Amino acid sequence: xxxxxxxxxxxxxxxxxxxxxxxxxxxxxxxxxxxxxxxxxxxxxxxxxxxxxxxxxxxxxxxxxxxxxxxxxxxxxxxxxxxxxxxxxxxxxxxxxxxxxxxxxxxxxxxxxxxxxxxxxxxxxxxxxxxxxxxxxxxxxxxxxxxxxxxxxxxxxxxxxxxxxxxxxxxxxxxxxxxxxxxxxxxxxxxxxxxxxxxxxxxxxxxxxxxxxxxxxxxxxxxxxxxxxxxxxxxxxxxxxxxxxxxxxxxxxxxxxxxxxxxxxxxxxxxxxxxxxxxxxxxxxxxxxxxxxxxxxxxxxxxxxxxxxxxxxxxxxxxxxxxxxxxxxxxxxxxxxxxxxxxxxxxxxxxxxxxxxxxxxxxxxxxxxxxxxxxxxxxxxxxxxxxxxxxxxxxxxxxxxxxxxxxxxxxxxxxxxxxxxx
Amino acid sequence: xxxxxxxxxxxxxxxxxxxxxxxxxxxxxxxxxxxxxxxxxxxxxxxxxxxxxxxxxxxxxxxxxxxxxxxxxxxxxxxxxxxxxxxxxxxxxxxxxxxxxxxxxxxxxxxxxxxxxxxxxxxxxxxxxxxxxxxxxxxxxxxxxxxxxxxxxxxxxxxxxxxxxxxxxxxxxxxxxxxxxxxxxxxxxxxxxxxxxxxxxxxxxxxxxxxxxxxxxxxxxxxxxxxxxxxxxxxxxxxxxxxxxxxxxxxxxxxxxxxxxx
Numbered sequence: 001x002x003x004x005x006x007x008x009x010x011x012x013x014x015x016x017x018x019x020x021x022x023x024x025x026x027x028x029x030x031x032x033x034x035x036x037x038x039x040x041x042x043x044x045x046x047x048x049x050x051x052x053x054x055x056x057x058x059x060x061x062x063x064x065x066x067x068x069x070x071x072x073x074x075x076x077x078x079x080x081x082x083x084x085x086x087x088x089x090x091x092x093x094x095x096x097x098x099x100x101x102x103x104x105x106x107x108x109x110x111x112x113x114x115x116x117x118x119x120x121x122x123x124x125x126x127x128x129x130x131x132x133x134x135x136x137x138x139x140x141x142x143x144x145x146x147x148x149x150x151x152x153x154x155x156x157x158x159x160x161x162x163x164x165x166x167x168x169x170x171x172x173x174x175x176x177x178x179x180x181x182x183x184x185x186x187x188x189x190x191x192x193x194x195x196x197x198x199x200x201x202x203x204x205x206x207x208x209x210x211x212x213x214x215x216x217x218x219x220x221x222x223x224x225x226x227x228x229x230x231x232x233x234x235x236x237x238x239x240x241x242x243x244x245x246x247x248x249x250x251x252x253x254x255x256x257x258x259x260x261x262x263x264x265x266x267x268x269x270x271x272x273x274x275x276x277x278x279x280x281x282x283x284x285x286x287x288x289x290x291x292x293x294x295x296x297x298x299x300x301x302x303x304x305x306x307x308x309x310x311x312x313x314x315x316x317x318x319x320x321x322x323x324x325x326x327x328x329x330x331x332x333x334x335x336x337x338x339x340x341x342x343x344x345x346x347x348x349x350x351x352x353x354x355x356x357x358x359x360x361x362x363x364x365x366x367x368x369x370x371x372x373x374x375x376x377x378x379x380x381x382x383x384x385x386x387x388x389x390x391x392x393x394x395x396x397x398x399x400x401x402x403x404x405x406x407x408x409x410x411x412x413x414x415x416x417x418x419x420x421x422x
Numbered sequence: 423x424x425x426x427x428x429x430x431x432x433x434x435x436x437x438x439x440x441x442x443x444x445x446x447x448x449x450x451x452x453x454x455x456x457x458x459x460x461x462x463x464x465x466x467x468x469x470x471x472x473x474x475x476x477x478x479x480x481x482x483x484x485x486x487x488x489x490x491x492x493x494x495x496x497x498x499x500x501x502x503x504x505x506x507x508x509x510x511x512x513x514x515x516x517x518x519x520x521x522x523x524x525x526x527x528x529x530x531x532x533x534x535x536x537x538x539x540x541x542x543x544x545x546x547x548x549x550x551x552x553x554x555x556x557x558x559x560x561x562x563x564x565x566x567x568x569x570x571x572x573x574x575x576x577x578x579x580x581x582x583x584x585x586x587x588x589x590x591x592x593x594x595x596x597x598x599x600x601x602x603x604x605x606x607x608x609x610x611x612x613x614x615x616x617x618x619x620x621x622x623x624x625x626x627x628x629x630x631x632x633x634x635x636x637x638x639x640x641x642x643x644x645x646x647x648x649x650x651x652x653x654x655x656x657x658x659x660x661x662x663x664x665x666x667x668x669x670x671x672x673x674x675x676x677x678x679x680x681x682x683x684x
Contacts, residue, residue, distance in 0.1 A: 094619040389539065418537045421502055 004186045010088050010098075010126045011046050017091035018042045030161045034255035038234045041247050042087075051126060052077045058190045060129035061150065063143045065332060066161070067179060069206060069243050071134075073199035074183075074192050079130055080113040081150065083198040083240050085121065089285035089398040090233075098124060099399055105149075112368040113398035115146040121154040122153045132189055133158035134182065138329065139338035140371055166340060167330045175326040199321040202244030206328065207316035209244060212252035214311060219259040220303050221356055224268025225276065226259040229295050229302040230288055231269075232279065235309045239332070274299035275419050278353060278361035278388070280307065280379060281337075281372045286400045287408055294409060298416040304356040306349045338371055346382050353388050360419050361390045362412075366397050389422075426468070427671025428461055428494065429503065430487030433523035433551065434638065435460050436668035437468040440676050443510070445469035448665055455547025457487035464492075477657050480683070482675040486524075488549050495683075498674055500667055501529050501540045503510050507670030508634050511660050516630040519620060519649070519657075520666065521639030523551040528623045530630060535673075541623045546586055551639045553586050557612050560593055561605060565642065572608040572644030578610030579603045589615055613648040621652050634658040636666035 022039045025031040031257045052059045060071045061079040071078040089095045095117050102110070102120030121127045133156055137145025144160075151158035164171035169274070181196045213235055220227050242248035262268075279302040283291055295301060304310060312331040316324035329335070336345040352358070361383050366372045380390040393411055396402035424446070429436040435453045439446040454460035458498045461483070465516040469475060483494035484503040500520070508518040509531060520527045545551075558568050579596050582588045593612065596603040624633075633653060635646055640663035650657050660666060 384539070410499075414501045414537075414540065417499045417502045418540075421536050 004298045008050050008128055010084070010092075010121060011050050011124070011128065013092045014087050014152055015043055015046050015050065018046075021091075032255070032258055034251055034258055035234070036253060037247070038237070041242060041251060042237070043173075044247070045241050048077055052128065058132075059128060059130045059143055060186070060193065061133050061154075063135040064240065065138045065143075065329065065334065066136055067243075067329065068241075069199065069202045069321075069325050070179065070183060070186075070194070071274075072243070072245065073195050073202055073321075074186055074190065075191070075195070075198075076186070076190065078117055078241075080240050081118050081146070083237065084127060085114045085117040086282075086285050088121070089119070089400075090288060093286045093400070095286075095398050095400070098126065104151075105180055110368060112140070112142040112366070113396050115142045116368070116400055118146065119149050119153065122150055122412075128130055129154045130156055132156055134161070134188065135159075136161035136163045138163035138335060141367075157185075157189055163329065167370045172323065172326045172330070175329070176322050178210075179322055179325065196321065199325075200318040203316050203321045203324045204244075204318035205249055206244035207248065207318070207324075209239065209248055209252060210311050210316070210331070212249065212256055213239075215232055215253065215256050216259060217304070217309060219256065219263055222263040223276075223357060224266070224270070224273035225301055225303045226262035226267065227267055227303075228269040228292070229277075229279075229300075230283075230292055232302060232305045232309050233288075268301070270299050270301045272299040273301055275359045275416060276301060276303045276357055278303070278349070278356070278383075279305045280361055280363040280390075281347075281366060281369070282308075282397045283362075283364050284395045284400070284403060284408070287395075287403075287405060290405050290409070291412075294412055302362075302414060303358065304352045305351045306333065308333050309350060310336075312336070312346065337375065341375065341378070346378070349379060349382060350386055353383060353386060358388055360415065361388055362415070363390055363392045364397070365392050365394050367394060367402055368396060368399075389415070389418055402417060423480055424472075424474060425477050425672050425675035425679055426465065426481045427503070427673070427675055428465060428481060428483045428491070429500075429665075429668040429671060430457050430461055430483060430485040430491065431522055432486050432495045434664065435464040435485075435487075436665050438467050438665055438668040438672040439465045439472050440669075440672040443673070443676065444476075445669070445672075446666070448662070450662075450664055453487070458492065459588045461487065461491045461514065462493070472575040480675045480679045482671040482678070484671045496674070496678065498671060500527060501537050503637060503667040503670030503674065504671045505531040505537045505670065506535045507589045507666040507668070508544045508636060508660075509533075510669055510673055511666065512632065512634055512658050515634040515658060517627075518622065518666070519624065519633065519635045519640075521551065521620070521635065521637040521645075525550060526620055526623065526637075527549065528620070528627055530627050535670075539627045541626045543619060543623055551637070553589070554612070554616065554639065554642070554645075556586070556590065557593060557609075560590065561597070561608065562657075563605070563609075568609050568612075569642045571643035572613050573647060575604075575606040575610035577607055578614050579607045581608075581611040581615040606612065610648070613645050616645065617648045617652050620649065624653075629653070632654065632658055633683070634660070636663045638664045656678045 018039045057077045060076045064082045068078045098117040098120035101124045102116035107116045133151040137144040159182050239246045310333045314331050425440040427438045438448045447468045451464040481494045482496045488497040508515045518529050529540045530538040596608045
């Protein structure tokens with residue numbers, strides 16, 4: 001295998017898996033058209049990355065919650081670093097090679113696996129080398145250090161955006177200044193110019209995209225809920241990978257229509273909906289198929305994910321594109337969990353539980369995530385106070401050695417029995 | 423139709439037969455390598471004791487081997503059975519601490535014997551019955567002697583609660599140091615380490631009175647004394663604490679019979 005071929009091996013594996021899923025779904029009479037569109041979007045995203053070098057494209061790798069709108073507006077190829085790692089786990093079920101390589105770099109077992117795996121993947125050379133690395137301190141210390149490490153491993157230039165923790169006019173203006181500096185940096189490194197008109201168009205579409213997710217969320221309130229448990233990953237990825245992109249709008253419009261039709265027909269995502277669940281944080285990617293199977297078996301379905309799909313209030317203004325991108329970074333659902341933990345964050349989960357008629361919540365306590373584990377008791381007590389039981393499931397979003405299928409299955413069965421027996 | 427509950431644990435199998443919510447018979451046998459055959463053997467013993475035959479029974483199974491027996495009509499989680507079982511024995515109990523051979527489970531329940539919350543510890547042998555057996559072997563005393571020794575201790579040795587292997591090497595160093603740490607202090611230290619793990623689990627779900635102890639380890643009076651000291655109040659212990667989950671399973675079987683389930 002040449003180094004270029006090896007450098008694309010994980011990307012090729014993701015594309016291959018997406019193609020296979022699409023083919024399998026085509027055979028299913030009930031398959032959603034939007035699901036096929038979603039997998040095609042993923043194939044296109046990773047194929048563009050795969051062919052970037054050959055096409056003379058400029059590859060900008062970036063960490064999670066980074067304003068990828070700016071990368072798209074400069075006609076560069078984005079590479080969402082953490083998503084690439086968790087999609088490797090999701091689609092190939094195998095991450096031991098990149099996690100072992102991360103460990104060889106000296107990254108401790110306790111460090112967040114998407115970052116540990118990401119560093120390992122670049123060190124192994126199984127991901128394409130980016131032209132620049134872009135990162136910020138949003139959302140955690142791992143993210144803040146990860147970019148620096150990848151920049152070093154890949155021997156490429158990088159830019160760090162200092163994202164203020166709190167939200168105020170002063171802090172947003174500061175963030176706009178940081179993004180302006182990054183645009184200058186990218187112009188200098190790539191020789192490309194920022195297309196401000198294009199950025200305005202992207203922001204306008206992003207505003208629509210957020211509105212569409214809100215409309216999808218409204219439909220998910222129906223009993224039975226029309227969207228299946230793991231479908232929320234589609235909503236998450238449409239923002240992470242395709243912010244303000246036409247294909248994301250098309251996908252969400254189609255999904256919304258399908259869900260509206262299902263609601264009209266009274267058709268639920270599970271054949272016999274018994275337990276409506278709130279999902280807190282991310283389930284282990286390698287167990288997605290198993291989780292879907294056990295959910296179907298017990299008639300359980302995730303109806304809301306306050307920290308992943310439930311956008312904060314506000315609209316984006318295309319006439320002020322940079323300000324809007326800054327504003328969006330405070331509106332993202334994840335900000336409730338990773339931002340300052342105040343009454344608003346706690347009230348929002350209570351509101352979600354009531355609005356979506358939640359029977360119970362599953363807290364996926366990712367062992368490598370300080371933020372997630374620090375809030376277990378806080379969220380659990382908050383939900384218990386309104387009589388919503390919470391299952392805390394210790395796991396890892398990427399590493400299959402942290403929790404076995406049997407262990408997760410056993411705990412879920414106990415939890416569903418608890419809900420059934422109330 | 424009679425209701426039968428069977429709890430297939432990693433060390434012992436427990437069977438309880440109920441009729442009109444009254445215990446007709448109960449047995450505790452050692453779990454064999456094959457869950458199905460040891461379960462059958464235990465059920466036959468319980469049936470003989472009650473003067474019944476295998477016919478006309480509704481069986482609910484629980485414990486680690488609950489899914490491996492073909493003759494059970496319904497497998498149920500240990501948490502559900504512990505809650506029902508302890509509510510039957512002590513209706514005032516709102517928290518039951520089940521200390522089994524290989525795991526510990528804390529269940530919070532309501533006044534109807536329904537699970538409100540639970541936490542379990544199953545990642546390490548530290549804090550389990552097997553760990554205590556191993557420590558007794560290491561100290562060359564029986565479990566009963568160990569219990570008595572702990573009650574005589576005026577202070578306790580410091581033993582880690584995070585890892586069974588580390589705890590073992592600490593006990594060895596206490597035994598071999600010059601002069602050796604008195605046996606009763608080592609035992610008290612071992613119990614304190616077990617109880618500190620249990621207390622962490624209890625605090626995770628929130629301690630609520632009355633508290634009861636279940637499982638084979640609850641027979642250890644010294645350990646229960648240490649638990650009560652940590653809790654700051656008395657803990658209820660059934661006469662045969664090993665049977666709590668099997669009783670719960672039998673109650674669930676009876677409920678299903680009443681619902682007309684087959």
